[in-house]
Amino acid sequence: MVDKLHLSHPTRRSNSMVSRRSPQHALSYKRQRGAIGIMAALVMLMALAFLMLAIDSGRLYLEKRSVQRVADMAALEAVLRDGNCQASAGTTTAQTYAAENAQIRNGFTLDAQRTLVATCGNVDESGSRRSFTADTLGRAIQVDARREVPASLILGGIFGQQVTIVAQAVAAKREPLAALTLRTTLATVDSTQSPLLNALIGGLLGGSVNLSAVGWDGLAKSQISLLDYLDQLAINQGITAGDYQSLLEENLSLGTLLDVAATTLQQSGTSANLDAAIAGLTALSAVVPAASPLLQLGDLINVQSATQKAGLDTALNLLQLVQGTVELANSKSAAFASLPITVPGLSNVTLNIKVIEPPQLSAIGNPELAKADPYGPNQIAVRSAQIRTYLSIDLSGATDALDNLLQPAAGASLNSFLNSALNLNLVGAVGNLIGSLACGGLLPACNSMKVSAAQVLPDGRVDVMLDVAEAQARVTDYSCTSSTDKTLDVDVTTSALNLAVGKLGSDSADALDQIFNASSTPVAAPIALIKLGEQTLRPTSCLLGLCAGLQWAKAGGGWVSDPKLARFDVRSGLGLTLNSGVISSGVDVPLVYESTANQLPNVGEAPYEKSATANHNVVGNLRNTLAGIDLEPYASSSPRILDGLITSSVGLINSLLGSLEGIIKNVLSPLVDPLVNTLLDGLGIGLAEADVGANLTCGSRAELLL
Known part of the structure; x- marks a missing residue:
């Protein structure tokens, strides 16, 4: 079977297949x-x-x-x-x-x-x-x-x-950055200060504030990041993020500024102080009047144009922010705060306060530009608010004491003074209480005659104004050898204090308008504590040369038996006036911050604070100024106005003037403490001093930015 197996040759098969392909x-x-x-x-x-x-x-x-x-x-x-x-x-x-x-x-x-x-x-x-x-x-x-x-x-x-x-x-x-801040004098708030803050802030707002001491203290102890605040404000207003210059120039309501501060604070975490501060901001925002004026944050915080974003990463004290925004709003409105104060010996004394110029709490920029022109558009400067206070004091409580001075001896000296200083020919008088006069000779009747007379506190009101000018601090020089070897020179001008006592308006309302709406510091006119003059007198009967039944001539004709209803021709007055600069101009105090003494942290860190204090005992100066008030005799050409100062024959009434001055000093001197304490505790303003915080970040070598 094997021998019969026929295996065809592969090559031959392949050729036969090819031969069978078609053309x-x-x-x-x-x-x-x-x-x-x-x-x-x-x-x-x-x-x-x-x-x-x-x-x-x-x-x-x-x-x-x-x-x-x-x-x-x-x-x-x-x-x-x-x-x-x-x-x-x-x-x-x-x-x-x-x-x-x-x-x-x-x-x-x-x-x-x-x-x-x-x-x-x-x-x-x-x-x-x-x-x-x-x-x-x-x-x-x-x-x-x-x-x-x-x-x-x-x-x-x-x-x-x-x-x-x-x-x-x-x-x-990278340009150097410098920052200045003005610190409030209120570090903590307790239950004794909160009622004053409620009344003061509420009055400046034109509303009513009822914030607890815990709320105020939370604001005083809390800080807010300026950068975070501006970023949140941009979101709230729909402004492009990072466009800080537009934010600073945006017209905003006071309520918006307070609400955004609360929102920013909520993102900072939780603590007892923060929670109290948030509640306080919310409560304050709720009572801002609907007609409150629009504000620009740039009026409170000065930032040079093109300032790097990192320069805005600074902290603001929340109480200072609240005080600053409220003071800014008050400076743009007609509202003022009215605070009842207690002064020994006086009743119904009200202290009225208004912000004339708002503060600038913080300033950031390139010190190289500020150094070139410290007062120019690129200045780095902060300032406190300019505050003006007004008191209208009713001196009726001092009437009895003044009346007691016008006894016969004093009346005789006044008569001699009037005759001598004003060339009058007045018959001797005993104040404005004349019991009898001698008739001339043995005539059966007495003729009418001119007699000297006095009126005690005819107006009954004394105006007191204290003007606290702004304190300023500005960068004047700097050096940056390295980040650890740097200095910042700051020139501080402490606030000037001007005190005026006398007559600042025809009545209290007019005085308020003159003081709070005047472009310049008002000047007090003398106010008469005692008006000196003459009245026409006649007796109705005479007996043995003595006149009795005295009558006084009325202004419209006729005679009255009550001298208070009679015509009174003013010839002079013992006037009170004071226009004094307690500290007539701010005192320049140079401050130098040095990094080698750990006094100059970088921008963004907690500032190092120094105090600039004028060499004045402000409270003592105020007391001495009020206690040093002089009463001067003035001539008068009308019943309501005291004109020129009388300088002759004053020696005739020196004793009387000294006694009157003692009475007035005892009334005015106690005003110092409530004035000063209100400004210090309520507004956080130091008198003739300033606490200035400073930061400096040195620039870098050249770098590619784009």
């Missing part, structure tokens, strides 16, 4: 082999094209990097060498420095194919993206470098096409 199949096979060759050629051409593209792209990328490096290095050197774009500053400008760097140190020869332009300006980092704005006075430098190169190594040689490589770089030194 059409053979032709198709040859055509396929030709198509593959064409496709291979196309693939090779495409690969060559991509290779050329890759080479050109890589070449252009390297050219771009080369030009970008030239722009970067040129911008950095121009900034490092303090290049400028001001023609008046000389020939060594930013353009010169940038060109030198490009040509000498980077081989970028400037010609028709290579150009380089340097522009000065400012970099705005307030938004989500940095942007450059040209400004010849700017401290940043932008370099625009351009180079023309062939568009392609292969085709460029054929068609001669050129492409311009453009590179831009912006460099600047």
Whole structure:
């Protein structure tokens, strides 16, 4: 069986199969082999094209990097060498420095194919993206470098096409940042101070505030981040995040400012003080009157334009923020606070307070610009509020004491004084209580005659005004040898105090208007405590040369038996007036903060505080000023006005003047404590002193910003 098995040869079989193919199949096979060759050629051409593209792209990328490096290095050197774009500053400008760097140190020869332009300006980092704005006075430098190169190594040689490589770089030194803050004198609030704060803040708002001592104390002990506050305010107002300058210039209601502060504080965590502060802010916002004026936060916080975002990362005391915003609102409204105060010997004394100029709580900016012009638009300065207080005092309680002085001896001296000083010819009198007069000779009847008379406290009101001018602190110089060796010079002008006592208006309402709405400090006119003059008197009968049944002439004609209803012609008056500068002008106190003494932390850290105090005992000076009031005799041309000061014949009534002054001093001297305590405890304002906190962050070397 095996021998019969036939195995066909494979090659022979294959040949037989091929021989059996049709001519059409053979032709198709040859055509396929030709198509593959064409496709291979196309693939090779495409690969060559991509290779050329890759080479050109890589070449252009390297050219771009080369030009970008030239722009970067040129911008950095121009900034490092303090290049400028001001023609008046000389020939060594930013353009010169940038060109030198490009040509000498980077081989970028400037010609028709290579150009380089340097522009000065400012970099705005307030938004989500940095942007450059040209400004010849700017401290940043932008370099625009351009180079023309062939568009392609292969085709460029054929068609001669050129492409311009453009590179831009912006460099600047990180500017130094300085911050000043004015600290409130209220560090804590207890139950004895909270009623005063409620009355004072409520009055300045034009409403009613009833916040507990815990709420006020929580505000006094809590801080808020200015940066977080501004960011939350931007969300609340729908303003672009980071556009802080627009936020500071936005017109906002006081309620909005307080509500946003509470919202920001809620994101800071929880604690007893924070919870109390949030509750306090919410309660204060609820009582803000609907007609409250719109405010700009920039009036409280001074931030130089183009200040870096990091410079806003500072802390604000919440009680100070509340006081500042309320005082700002009060300065723009007609509202004033009226506080009843207790003064021994007086009743119904009301202290009226109004903010004339609002405070500026914080200032941030470049100390280099502030140093160049400490009072210019780039100043870094803070100030306290200018506060004016007014008291209308009823002296009717002193009437009896004054009446007792006008006894016969005093009346005789007054008569002599009037006759001598004013050349009058008055018959001797005993005050305005005349019992009898001698008739002339033995005539059966007495003629009418002019007699001296006095009126005690005809007006019955004395006006007292205390004007507390703003205290100021501003950066005047700085040095930054290194981050650990730096100084900041701050000039502090303590507040001036002006005191006026006398007549400041025709009545209390007019005095309020004159004091709170005057553009300048009002001047007090003398107010008559005792008016001296003459009355016409006649007796109705005479007996043995003595007159009795005295009558006084009335103003409209006729006679009355009560001298108080009779005509009284004022000739003089013992007037009280005081226009005194307790501290007539602010005292300059230079402060120097030094890092070597751990007195100058970076911006964003807790500030180091120093006190600037004038060399004055303010409370003592106020007491001495009020206790040093003098009564002077004045001439009068009308029943209501005291005119010129009388300087002659004063010695005739020196004893009387001394006694009167003693009575008035005892009335006015006790006013000092309630005046001072209200300002210190209620408004957190130091008299003739200022507590100033300072921070300084030194700038860095040049760096690329764009």
